[in-house]
Amino acid sequence: MQDAKRRTELPPIPNKRYFGISEAARLCAVKPHVLRYWEQEFPQLQLVQRRGNRRFYQEKDILFLRQIRRLLYELGYTILGARNWLRRGKQLASPTKNSPVVREVILELEETLALLK
Numbered sequence: 825m826q827d828a829k830r831r832t833e834l835p836p837i838p839n840k841r842y843f844g845i846s847e848a849a850r851l852c853a854v855k856p857h858v859l860r861y862w863e864q865e866f867p868q869l870q871l872v873q874r875r876g877n878r879r880f881y882q883e884k885d886i887l888f889l890r891q892i893r894r895l896l897y898e899l900g901y902t903i904l905g906a907r908n909w910l911r912r913g914k915q916l917a918s919p920t921k922n923s924p925v926v927r928e929v930i931l932e933l934e935e936t937l938a939l940l941k
Contacts, residue, residue: 834851834852834890835850835851837851837883837886840883841882842872842880842881842882843880843882844878844881845859845881848879848885848886848889851886852886852889852893853893854889854893859879859889860879862889863879865903866892866906866907868910868911869888869889871885888910892906892910899929
């Protein structure tokens with residue numbers, strides 16, 4: 825059940841300038857408290873804050889959060905690993921069989937399958 829939840833297709837990002845935390849959470853398929861935690865863990869996130877310290881996310885923030893989500897939930901990185909990956913300035917491309925990360929995962933899965941047989 826949790827694997828299905830993690831692989832959910834994310835909704836398209838509407839053409840808006842700012843998004844509240846609830847909408848950003850929905851667009852990234854995580855809960856708002858997760859976004860607040862990620863803000864503390866990933867210094868690259870520079871949110872716009874207005875009245876009463878309310879968070880406002882821009883499209884670039886949503887895209888960055890989706891990268892974090894993919895690293896953590898789909899590729900299995902730890903917070904530290906994802907932080908290091910993003911600090912080096914790497915961008916995640918769409919997964920393809922030629923991607924080094926995908927090839928590595930495929931090899932690990934094949935080894936696990938061989939052990940199970």
